[in-house]
Amino acid sequence: MKTGLHFLIAAKRCEIAELQELTQTSALVRVTARLVHGLQRERGLSNLFLASPNGHWQPELDEQVAACVAMQQELLDGFGSMDIEPRLGQGARLFSRVAYVMQGLDALPALRQQVRTRAWTPQRATQAYIRLINGLLAVVFEAADSAGDPDISRRLVALFNFMQGKELAGQERASGAAAFGSGRADAATQQHLLHLIDSQERCLQVFADFASDDLMRAWQQAQQADTLAGLERLRRVICTAAPGQVLDTGQTQKWFDACTARMDGMKGVEDRLADELQGLCAQRQELARGELAVLERMLVASATAARAAQRSLSFFEDNAVTTLPPSAPAPPTWATPLDRSxxxxxxxxxxxxxxxxxxxxxxxxxxxxxxxxxxxxxxxxxxxxxxxxxxxxxxxxxxxxxxxxxxxxxxxxxxxxxxxxxxxx
Amino acid sequence: MKTGLHFLIAAKRCEIAELQELTQTSALVRVTARLVHGLQRERGLSNLFLASPNGHWQPELDEQVAACVAMQQELLDGFGSMDIEPRLGQGARLFSRVAYVMQGLDALPALRQQVRTRAWTPQRATQAYIRLINGLLAVVFEAADSAGDPDISRRLVALFNFMQGKELAGQERASGAAAFGSGRADAATQQHLLHLIDSQERCLQVFADFASDDLMRAWQQAQQADTLAGLERLRRVICTAAPGQVLDTGQTQKWFDACTARMDGMKGVEDRLADELQGLCAQRQELARGELAVLERMLVASATAARAAQRSLSFFEDNAVTTLPPSAPAPPTWATPLDRSxxxxxxxxxxxxxxxxxxxxxxxxxxxxxxxxxxxxxxxxxxxxxxxxxxxxxxxxxxxxxxxxxxxxxxxxxxxxxxxxxxxx
Incomplete structure (x- = not known):
């Protein structure tokens, strides 16, 4: 015969199961973020390679591809060790996202082939990388959408928006690199760049809304004033070029380096966010396990006494909560509530x-x-x-x-x- | 080594697990609805008993209490056979609701004692029954909030709102019975009744928005014109009584019968809604199992062929969907897609x-x-x-x-x- 206490214990165990799942998902998010960072760099170098005379940027690109192949394997190993037993919750959505992105990863060698043989324009290659990276970001999005703990969800939303902002910064790097590399920037490119800058700022604003104070400080430190000033100057050069005006292709390297410095700084913040997230998951699990232990002791200790006590009218008293109970200050952490009903x-x-x-x-x-x-x-x-x-x-x-x-x-x-x-x- | 197909299969299995869970929850909702109906009648009879001279309505109340005790046992058996293993999704919330309502059911004998000894006013007894019934409805609410299939969710939302509307009709019956029984209706009672009538109609409107055409026809048939006319007449008698005016206590039985006829009609519709829900869950499960079988055959049949085919560039083509794909007409049910990529x-x-x-x-x-x-x-x-x-x-x-x-x-x-x-x- 199950009692209310049994269901309270079952609810607590569900919470713990969800926190375990979040811990694993957070680890996967970390590996995903690393590959995204690598692919962003590969995209930028591909753009430089395609926009520049034959032979230029090839060694850098080859090196980056090799690094990405290793990171991709790490992510595939992560997918491989995922528990894919049937589950409730967001399982179907998460697994579908993974299935989608695995198709994209399978197609990556073919994409690289198009770049290597210069069969595709920089724009087309960029679009292909964007699609693949979006697929990876969608995995992070599902994780953010499935967390049931508000603090963890807040971190995941901050992380997702930061990653999204960083991806827009990466698209900016690629577009700008193609422009400088080819020596021209048409009106469409200029407008596109302005839009990317604007969208980045919006993502970073959401990050600021949800990130911890620690992380905000880290982000402020990562934005070095001189790098930023250099980037802004180059942004102005591209975005204000008159129609037909020739850009100095010698600035290509400077543009790439300024964007890359910014993105590497972002990667550092991203890593700290991921650390914070994993720490929080571990801490929440410990708390929930402590609460579970208390409930389980109650079940053993007061099986008969409690049942007599609860047959009282206090359920119907007016200070009791009802069906959809209102928000209220969070209760203090349970001390030794063996004496509580x-x-x-x-x-x-x-x-x-x-x-x-x-x-x-x-x-x-x-x-x-x-x-x-x-x-x-x-x-x-x-x-x-x-x-x-x-x-x-x-x-x-x-x-x-x-x-x-x-x-x-x-x-x-x-x-x-x-x-x-x-x-x- | 897992492939995209493995994750597609895992996603499909998650869908099936969720549908199985929904089937079981739907069965529990049915038993819950039955007990709610019983307690609503018990509340109405308690009000008549408390508002009338000693001895009146006692046999009817005793009979109803006995019926409710049996229904309560049925629900407790249902709770007892619930799978309370840790799970992801809404498990923690659902189990917490069950824990809450079990406390209320434990306190029910004490409530009945207060009624039987006339220690409580009709108003206080009504409030206590309302709290318990709200606890039961919250279990249905959790079920409605957790369904991941829109058609099933639609049915659960229709059912929840219909149950909520019926509960408001039950509160109306209890308030009106207390008014007729005591021979007077003050301004507060009149206003409360008008509010209950208005809220009922809003719930039934949501039901109408989400119910199937079949169910809407059933609901229209259940509302017999002559019963409704009688009820509306009695509503008018209570709600327009001048201050101090004496109500005809002889109308008490008529009021109770008219309200009860309406609620019994609603119970019939509710049962049909529950039938529809269970049928839909079964149908969706069958469909998903068929799709799973297709995927599993693909896994066996085309392990090598498919991998070669998918290393193509089609992932990057523009008609392909991306990360958060747009709404589109649902695809036709899978025929024999062994030939599809x-x-x-x-x-x-x-x-x-x-x-x-x-x-x-x-x-x-x-x-x-x-x-x-x-x-x-x-x-x-x-x-x-x-x-x-x-x-x-x-x-x-x-x-x-x-x-x-x-x-x-x-x-x-x-x-x-x-x-x-x-x-x-």
Whole structure:
């Protein structure tokens, strides 16, 4: 015969299982972040290679490809050791993301072949790398979306947005490298760069909203003033070049180095974020295990006494919490509550879960912006028969023309959904 | 060495595990709904018993208590056979709700004792039953909030709102029975009844938004015109009684019967909803198992051939989906896709998950209203040091005074959260 206490213990064990899972996912996120960083550099070097005369940048590119092959193997090993037994929760989504990205990794040698033989333009190669990296970032996104602990979720959201910001910085490096390398920057390139800079800043703002004070300090230290000033100067050179004006290809190296210094600094912050995340997961697990031990002692100690006590009317008293209990200050960590009634514990747990749920809603709101944008893009693709890049470009253009945030444009697009003819059967 | 196909299979197995879990939860929801119906009747009879001269309604109440004891045992057996092994997903929340409601069920004999000895007023007994029933409904709410299949989620949201509407109808029956039984209805009772009628209609509107056409027809048939007309007449008698006016206690039985006929009709619809839900879970499971079998055959058949084929550049082609793929028409059910590439399957799966996620967001928006209301209530409790009932009453009053929906008042209260002094440490 199970009692309320049995279910309280079962709930605590679920919490622990989820924290274990988050610990493993965090480790995987770390390896993913490393490969993303490597591929970003490989993309930048590929752009330099493709935009420059034959032979230039090839040794650097070859070296980076070799490094990426090793990192890729590390990630594949990580995927290989994932527990893929059927599970509840976000398992189906996470595994689908992994399946997707594994296809991309399989196709990577073919992509490198296109670059090596100069069969593709810098733009086309860049798009291919972006797609692969987006697939890797989507794995991190699923992890952020699945965490049930608000503090852990906050860290994951900060990390995801930081990685996203860094990826936009990487796209900026690639576009700028192609521009300097080829000696020209047309209006479209200039506009694209401005958009990348703007989007980066928005991602970093979300990071700032959710990161710990420690991390914010680390990020401020990583942004060295002189590197930043050099980068800003080069940004100005590209973005203000008049039509037909020739860029100094000698600046290519400087551009690449300034962008790379910035991204390497970001990688350091990213690593610290990942450390913090793993530390937090471990700490939460320890706490939950302590609470579980208390509950299990109660089960042994007070099986009969507690049952008599709980048959009281206190359940119906007005200070008791009800079904969807309100937010309330988090209770202090359990001391030695063997003398407390199970009802107290049940109510405390209910209150705590509610607080957690409220906080999670707040944290996840920032993930929803991304979902809105993707959904609006999907709508445009379906109704205007656009490809994905074209749909994204359309929305970006709308945002720039109307001086709005991308998410505001997305909301406007989705609001029109009802008046558009349906593409669904 | 795991491939993308392994993860696709793992994702499909997760889907099946979730559907199995939903099937079991749906069965539990059914038993819960039965006990809720029994307790609603017990509450109504308790009110008649407490409001009437000694001895009246006692046989009916005793009979109903005996019936409820049997139903309670059935639910406890259901809880007893739940798999409480640690799991990911909403396990911690669901188990906590069960722990909470088991405390309430333990306290039920003490509540009945208070009624039987006439120690409590009808109002106090009603509040106690409401709290217990809310605890049971919260179990259904968790189930609705955890379903990952939009069609199943839609049914669960319809069911939860229908149960909530029926519970409000039950509260109306109890309040009206106490009024007719005591021969008087004061202004507060009248206002409370009007509010219950209004809230019922809102819940039934959400039900109408999410229920299937079949269920809507069943619900229209269940509402017999003559019963409804009789109920509306009695509602008018209570709600328009002048201050001090004596109500005809002889109408008590008519009121109770009219309300009971309505609620029994609702119970029939509720049962059909539960049937539909269980049928849908079974159907979805069968479909997913078929898809799994196809994937498993692919794994055996094309291990080597597929790997060669997928090392192509098609991953990077523009018609391929990307990380957070857009909504698109659901693909037709898989025929014999042994000839199709794994990449197609991966992309189809990614597309499907995205469609599912979009639809889920829509369905769950209706659950969020309830969360907002509870959160606002919690804020009022913390900042004005109110009890739960008082906080709810305050918001209800604000809604009535401002002629707004409760959720709009909740949003206004939450918007003020930042300017209120913080109660948190």
């Amino acid at each position: 199970i009802l107290d514990l049940v109510q405390e747990q209910a209150r705590r879960l509610q607080t957690v749920s409220d906080e999670l809603d707040t944290v996840r709101a920032s993930l929803n912006e991304r979902k809105l944008i993707e959904r609006a893009k999907g709508l445009l693709m379906a109704h205007r028969h656009l490809g994905e890049e074209a749909a994204h470009k359309t929305m970006r253009q709308m945002a720039m023309n109307q001086n709005k945030r991308l998410v505001e444009v997305a909301e406007a697009v989705l609001a029109m959904a009802d008046v558009l003819p349906s593409a669904r059967p | 794994i990449l197609d399957l991966v992309q189809e799966q990614a597309r499907r998950l995205q469609t599912v996620s979009d639809e889920l967001d829509t369905v769950r928006a209706s659950l969020n209203e309830r969360k907002l209301i509870e959160r606002a209530k919690g804020l009022l409790m913390a900042h004005r040091h109110l009890g739960e009932e008082a906080a709810h009453k305050t918001m209800r009053q604000m809604a009535m005074n401002q002629n707004k929906r409760l959720v709009e008042v909740a949003e206004a209260v939450l918007a003020m959260a930042d300017v209120l002094p913080s109660a948190r440490p």
